[in-house]
Amino acid sequence: MTPTGRADGDAEEAARHETQRTLRSVALLLARYQVRNLKRTFDEFERDILLPILLGEIALHNLGERENGLEFVERMPDPDDDAPCDTRSLRPCNAYSIAAATGLPRETVRRKIGRLIELGWINRRHNGHLYVSSDALAKFGELLCSRELPELLAIADRARRLMK
DSSP: OOHHHHHHHHHHHHHHHHHHHHHHHHHHHHHHHHHHHHHHHHHHTTTOTHHHHHHHHHHHHHHHHHHTTOOOOBOOOOTTOSSOOOSBOOOOBOHHHHHHHHTOOHHHHHHHHHHHHHTTSEEEOTTSOEEEOHHHHHHHHHHIIIIIHHHHHHHHHHHHHHHO
């Protein structure tokens, strides 16, 4: 092999090593963020990590139509509702669909949904349809905008700088 070929191979190996080092640094940065975020979430949800998972699945299911560009339409509250929902039209879900989405046992999901209802973060209609409450949207939407989203964006900027 010529000296030029060897130098090219050494340069490629050094570039691969540098890329791996950078990726490890970015992975560590993201892992630190994730652990901090999990600890905060754990504390905010009575140290029960399943509660935010279920609340998030229900909210994402309810709000899914918004992602597809469909607007909410006003609906009249149903007088037969056990716990009236926000007046916006949300896509309903139930304990069975949430159990399927999360892979958690249906009985566990049913029990945890009961706790989310007690906390006022989920409303259940008489037909079993589940909706995220306006209180939960306000509380956790505010937290996301005030703390988690800016922190995540700052970490993304830092990761981009590391990768340049």
